[in-house]
Amino acid sequence: MKDKLKDFVTENRMDFDIYKEDYGALWDKIESGLDTNKKRRRFGLSTTYFKVAASVVLVLCIGFLYLKLKYSSTGFDQEVRLEQISSELAEADLYYGSLINEKIQLIQASKEDIDPDIFNDLNLLDEAYNELKEDLKDNADNEEVVSAMIQNYRIKLKLLETILEEIKENEEEKKNEQINI
Structure with a gap:
């Protein structure tokens, strides 16, 4: 059995190719729309804000872990040893x-x-x-x-x-x- 879709496309090939495009001209339009010298920012905020926020989160996590270890070793944890x-x-x-x-x-x-x-x-x-x-x-x-x-x-x-x-x-x-x- 032959594939009916393949046979149909082969028989009607000329009907599908009614639009001829100049691919070189299309690519030129795409390149002209690109501005290679312009720097784009990914985020609205600068990366320094992210660095500061990450360091604050890191300090808070370290402080929390320190306090948890300090109080769990002195018996303030939930389970009585x-x-x-x-x-x-x-x-x-x-x-x-x-x-x-x-x-x-x-x-x-x-x-x-x-x-x-x-x-x-x-x-x-x-x-x-x-x-x-x-x-x-x-x-x-x-x-x-x-x-x-x-x-x-x-x-x-x-x-x-x-x-x-x-x-x-x-x-x-x-x-x-x-x-x-």
Whole structure:
């Protein structure tokens, strides 16, 4: 199959060439419209204004970064670092956090159905812990807040241990049932 458009253009070539232009004269008109000696500005403002504005923005950015680094290292940042408050609290956080994570992994690894309310209770304990952490920022009665945080960890750990004991008892009952059958 031949291309119909190509055939049409080839057949009617003479009809398309009715206008003859002198390309040399057209180019001369274009060149005469160009003024090669005239300098044109790209922007309405001079480049010195742009240089000044860029340097002001640079100084502001450097100042902002300096202040951010200065205050974040002294504890004025949003997140409280437990190491800054008490090394003992940081150690307790690490200790209880690892125990709790270990217990949660054991619970998740078991094939027992766990009541979803228990996980809601764990989430409430997490929310309470985060509130205590926010209270710690205010430095109001640090000892009381720290002991409340540790108590929160103990409650959470006790809850997880109770869940694991129940899972273990259920597994033993299932084994005994299978042995008796």
